[in-house]
Amino acid sequence: MYTLGIDIGSTTSKCIILEDGERIVGSSLVVGGMGTKGPAQAVEDVLADASLTREDMQGIVATGYGRNKCTETDQQASELTCHALGAHMVFPNVRTIIDIGGQDAKCISLDAQGRMLSFLMNDKCAAGTGRFLDVMANILTIPVGELGDYAGRSAHPAAISSTCTVFAESEVISQLANETPTEDIVAGICASVATRVASLAKRMGVKPEVCMSGGVAQNSGVRHAMEVSLGQPILFSPLAQLFGAMGAARLAWQKAGK
Amino acid sequence: MKAQELLNRFHEIATCPKAQMAHYLDSGKKVVLTAPVYTPEEIIHAMGAVPFGVWGADIELNESKRYFPAFICSIMQSLLELGIKGTYEGASAIVIPSLCDSLKVIGQNWKYAVPSIPFIPMTYPQNRKPDYGVAFTKAGYERVIADLEKTAGLKFDDAALGKSIEVYNAHNAVMRELVCVLANHPEVSNAARSDVFKSAFFMLKEEHTELVRELIAALGEEESGPAKTKIMTSGILADAPGLVSILDDCGLQIVCDDVAAESRQYATDTPAEGETNLDRLAVKFKEMDNCSVLYDADKKRCAKIAADAKAAGAKGVLVVLTKFCDPEEFDYPLIKKACDAEGIPVTVIEVDRQMVNYEQARTAIETFRDIL
Structure with a gap:
C-alpha cells in the first residue's frame, strides 16, 4: 500500500510516499509554500521520484499551514501531529x-x-x-x-x-x-x-x-x-525537514486501515 | 418555540447590542454601562436603569492608542475605542470596577476621552473577606449609588434592591442550569452557547432568564445529538467568532467553563439574610471566589478548574489567555500544574480583540484535539 504525505509550509512544500507506512519510496522538496505552485510541483516531483501515479496512492494526508487549501485531498492533520509521527519513526x-x-x-x-x-x-x-x-x-x-x-x-x-x-x-x-x-x-x-x-x-x-x-x-x-x-x-537526521510529510504519509496509512 | 429558533434569537441579540441599547432607550429606560469584570448590576437594576455589559469588541484599535500603550489588555482598549467613536452614546453613565491594573487606569482615560458618558468608579477592596473588607465594599456601592443619583438622576431604594437581588439570583440559577443542560446537547454549537452567554450582557436579566428557561424547556423535548470530544474552557473572554468556530470545526464541545464573561459571572448568589439589602450585596462580593481578579493567596481556583473538568467529563482544558492579562497569566502555571496532577491535558492559546487570523490557534486546537 502506498500513501502520500504533503507538508505545505510557509516557504517550502515537501512530499513523502511511504510503502506500507514504513519504507520511503519517494520524496520531494520544492521552494514555494502556501499560495504558490510549490505544492503541485512537490506532488508531481514525488510521484516521479517513486515512479508511481496519483491513482497508486491509497491515502493522502496534507499538513502544514497550507493543509486546508490543498486540492489533492480532503484529509488534513496539524503539523505538530505529523512532525511527532515522523520524528518518532526515525528516532523511536x-x-x-x-x-x-x-x-x-x-x-x-x-x-x-x-x-x-x-x-x-x-x-x-x-x-x-x-x-x-x-x-x-x-x-x-x-x-x-x-x-x-x-x-x-x-x-x-x-x-x-x-x-x-x-x-x-x-x-x-x-x-x-x-x-x-x-x-x-x-x-x-x-x-x-x-x-x-x-x-x-x-x-x-x-x-x-x-x-x-x-x-x-x-x-x-x-x-x-x-x-x-x-x-x-x-x-x-537529513530527513528532518521531511518529518512532517513523513508523519502525514504515516497517518494516511493508518487512516487507510493499515 | 423550538430550540433552534430560540438560539437564533440569542444570536440576533448577541450580535446586535446597538439595537438592544436603542430598544431600551426608545422605551424610555436609562442605560448604564457596566465594564468587566464584576459590577453591582443589582444596584443599577434596582434604580430603574438597564445594566448593559460592555466588554469591548473585535475591532481595529486606533483612537484608544492615544491613551494606552500597545501592551495593555485589548478588551479595555476596544472598550475605550468604542466609547470614543460614539458607539455607546445615549448611555447615562459607565461603572468601571477596580479589579485589575488595566481597569484601574481606564477610568481616568475615559473621563477625558468620552466626556459625554460620566465615569463612575467602583473601588473594591483587595481583602474582601474580613469585616472591614465588606464595609469597604459597601462604601464603594454607596459611592456608585450617590454618583448614579447625581449623574443619571436615578433614585435608590433598599426594598427595590431586594427585588432586584431576587431577579439576579434567579438568573444565576438558570445560567448554571443551562451549562448542565447544554453539556448533554452536543448538537448545540459552541458558537450558539457563546451567544446565550453574550446576550445576557445586553438584556434585562428577567427577560434573559425567561428566554433561557424557554431554551432549557425546548432542549428537554429534543433528542441529544451525536457525542463530541468534551472540553472545558478557561479565561476572561472566549467569544471571538473566529475562535469559537474552530472549536466547532474540530468536533469539540465545551461542557463547562471557567470564563469570566461566562460562568464566573453566575457562580455566586447574594445571600438570603442581611441587615439591609445593600449589606447582603456587599457580602455577596465577600463570598465570591475562584477568579483571577479576586485575591486568593491559596489560588484555590486552580484545583477547582481541574476538579470541575473531571466532574463534567472534560477530556482537556483549553485556556484562552487574553494577551497582556496579568492576573490570568499569573494563574496559568498553577492551572497547568493542577490539571497535570489530575492527568487532564491543558493547552493555552493567546487571543486579543484585534485578531483577524486564527490559523495559528487552529493548528494549536487541532493538535490539542489529537492529544485528547
Whole structure:
C-alpha cells in the first residue's frame, strides 16, 4: 500500500510516499509554500521520484499551514501531529521534538509510545524562526544554507538580541559597522534563534532524547547552539525537514486501515 | 418555540447590542454601562436603569492608542475605542470596577476621552473577606449609588434592591442550569452557547432568564445529538467568532467553563439574610471566589478548574489567555500544574480583540484535539 504525505509550509512544500507506512519510496522538496505552485510541483516531483501515479496512492494526508487549501485531498492533520509521527519513526526513543519552520517554532513532548503529551507554539513573531535566519542572511549577503558553516568557524560569537527580528537586524548592522567578523555575527544569530526556542522548550519541559525537525534543523550552527542552551545532545537526521510529510504519509496509512 | 429558533434569537441579540441599547432607550429606560469584570448590576437594576455589559469588541484599535500603550489588555482598549467613536452614546453613565491594573487606569482615560458618558468608579477592596473588607465594599456601592443619583438622576431604594437581588439570583440559577443542560446537547454549537452567554450582557436579566428557561424547556423535548470530544474552557473572554468556530470545526464541545464573561459571572448568589439589602450585596462580593481578579493567596481556583473538568467529563482544558492579562497569566502555571496532577491535558492559546487570523490557534486546537 502506498500513501502520500504533503507538508505545505510557509516557504517550502515537501512530499513523502511511504510503502506500507514504513519504507520511503519517494520524496520531494520544492521552494514555494502556501499560495504558490510549490505544492503541485512537490506532488508531481514525488510521484516521479517513486515512479508511481496519483491513482497508486491509497491515502493522502496534507499538513502544514497550507493543509486546508490543498486540492489533492480532503484529509488534513496539524503539523505538530505529523512532525511527532515522523520524528518518532526515525528516532523511536525521542521524547522532545523542537520544530523550527519558516514562520514559527514548536516544541512537542512525546511518551514512550510516541503519543503527543503536550506542545507549545511560539508567539506571532519572526524571532526564533527560519524567517529570522532568512532576514539575517540577506543582510550579510550570504546564502542561508551556508550559515551553519560560517557559525562553525566562529571563535567569539557576537551578542545578538533574541527578542525581536527588527531590533536584531539593527544590531547586526551595528556589528557590521564595528567590523565584527562575519563568522562571529552568524554564530550570534544562530545562538539568538536557539536561545529563544530553547526557552520555549524549557517552558514545556525537556526530556531526552531530543531531536530537531523542520528546515532550520539543517543549520548546524543553530543545532550546536541549541545543544549548548539545553545542555543536551540534539539528534539530527537529513530527513528532518521531511518529518512532517513523513508523519502525514504515516497517518494516511493508518487512516487507510493499515 | 423550538430550540433552534430560540438560539437564533440569542444570536440576533448577541450580535446586535446597538439595537438592544436603542430598544431600551426608545422605551424610555436609562442605560448604564457596566465594564468587566464584576459590577453591582443589582444596584443599577434596582434604580430603574438597564445594566448593559460592555466588554469591548473585535475591532481595529486606533483612537484608544492615544491613551494606552500597545501592551495593555485589548478588551479595555476596544472598550475605550468604542466609547470614543460614539458607539455607546445615549448611555447615562459607565461603572468601571477596580479589579485589575488595566481597569484601574481606564477610568481616568475615559473621563477625558468620552466626556459625554460620566465615569463612575467602583473601588473594591483587595481583602474582601474580613469585616472591614465588606464595609469597604459597601462604601464603594454607596459611592456608585450617590454618583448614579447625581449623574443619571436615578433614585435608590433598599426594598427595590431586594427585588432586584431576587431577579439576579434567579438568573444565576438558570445560567448554571443551562451549562448542565447544554453539556448533554452536543448538537448545540459552541458558537450558539457563546451567544446565550453574550446576550445576557445586553438584556434585562428577567427577560434573559425567561428566554433561557424557554431554551432549557425546548432542549428537554429534543433528542441529544451525536457525542463530541468534551472540553472545558478557561479565561476572561472566549467569544471571538473566529475562535469559537474552530472549536466547532474540530468536533469539540465545551461542557463547562471557567470564563469570566461566562460562568464566573453566575457562580455566586447574594445571600438570603442581611441587615439591609445593600449589606447582603456587599457580602455577596465577600463570598465570591475562584477568579483571577479576586485575591486568593491559596489560588484555590486552580484545583477547582481541574476538579470541575473531571466532574463534567472534560477530556482537556483549553485556556484562552487574553494577551497582556496579568492576573490570568499569573494563574496559568498553577492551572497547568493542577490539571497535570489530575492527568487532564491543558493547552493555552493567546487571543486579543484585534485578531483577524486564527490559523495559528487552529493548528494549536487541532493538535490539542489529537492529544485528547
